[in-house]
Amino acid sequence: MSLREDAYIESLWKAYKDHGNLEARRKLILHYLPMAKRIVGQLDLRPTGAAGLEDLASHAIVGLISAVDSFDPKIGVRFTSYAAARVRGEVLDALRRMDWLPRTTRQQIGALREALAALEAKLGRHPSDDEVCDYTGLTNEEYENLLQAESMSSLLSLDASSTLYEENQREREVPDLNAENPVAYVERNERREAVAKAIAELPERERLVLALYYDEELTFKEIGKILGVSEARVCQIHGRAILRLKTRLKSMVEAAV
Known part of the structure; x- marks a missing residue:
């Protein structure tokens, strides 16, 4: 990201975490949405039946939203690193619940x-x-x-x-x-x-x-x-x-x- 974009994202985090601005929350989710979808693709899973790729993407979004809501910018950890584990975990948990392997x-x-x-x-x-x-x-x-x-x-x-x-x-x-x-x-x-x-x-x-x-x-x-x-x-x-x-x-x- 450029310095200008970094500053913009930082301002969104401040608006959401310090002031509870829900519009800033929505923009943060949309900004990081491609990252969540990319994680699903990188897993290279081959779901069948009810567990289609669109279903996995929806679980990835759930993980992303959870990460945005629970993340604390003050801890000094990059959000992408923090969120990746949440998104990946949500997708894999969904597949485990489906117990797709005979x-x-x-x-x-x-x-x-x-x-x-x-x-x-x-x-x-x-x-x-x-x-x-x-x-x-x-x-x-x-x-x-x-x-x-x-x-x-x-x-x-x-x-x-x-x-x-x-x-x-x-x-x-x-x-x-x-x-x-x-x-x-x-x-x-x-x-x-x-x-x-x-x-x-x-x-x-x-x-x-x-x-x-x-x-x-x-x-x-x-x-x-x-x-x-x-x-x-x-x-x-x-x-x-x-x-x-x-x-x-x-x-x-x-x-x-």
């Missing part, structure tokens, strides 16, 4: 994670797609469909490795040890280090997809153009990376017990 698919993904862990332990390295298919008895198409489902479900999971990836990649803030429980701080750092180690062990192509998706905030379609592959293929690579992260992190936790 139970059988969830069970198949769980079985695939266990198989991948067993195969990695046996080989001492990341197995190839063909090796996974041979081990599990899945066809290539069945395996690719499960990778896509894992990619989508990871975005909805409350404890998804994708969420851990984002947390690990965020700029590290100087901790306020007076405000944070020292034990919690140590545990959080240990988890971040474990995630960083697991990410570093991923194949280069999978690390690249994660970086482009979470750091650069590109869509699967945009990443596909960069890599010269289809959008569906990027979704599969993302799903495989998340699958490996979850498997690796689980093994780290079990080894530490």
Whole structure:
């Protein structure tokens, strides 16, 4: 934004937060509306049935309005960073309530994670797609469909490795040890280090997809153009990376017990 636009937006925040000006509130919502819609697009979800893209956009707007109403400009945090979490959370919460992923698919993904862990332990390295298919008895198409489902479900999971990836990649803030429980701080750092180690062990192509998706905030379609592959293929690579992260992190936790 230009300096003039920055000043204008700042004046709207002051009018709304200091004086309760509802017209300023309306203008703030309209100003940040493209950001909310962009977040829906960046998630690359493929909703079906009642959960169409328009429905997800409406949930994004609900998250945006909530963010505008609860934001405090005096705390020194950029509104876009604050609102992004609210908008994303509202959309993902809506999809979780719809429970769009069939139970059988969830069970198949769980079985695939266990198989991948067993195969990695046996080989001492990341197995190839063909090796996974041979081990599990899945066809290539069945395996690719499960990778896509894992990619989508990871975005909805409350404890998804994708969420851990984002947390690990965020700029590290100087901790306020007076405000944070020292034990919690140590545990959080240990988890971040474990995630960083697991990410570093991923194949280069999978690390690249994660970086482009979470750091650069590109869509699967945009990443596909960069890599010269289809959008569906990027979704599969993302799903495989998340699958490996979850498997690796689980093994780290079990080894530490």
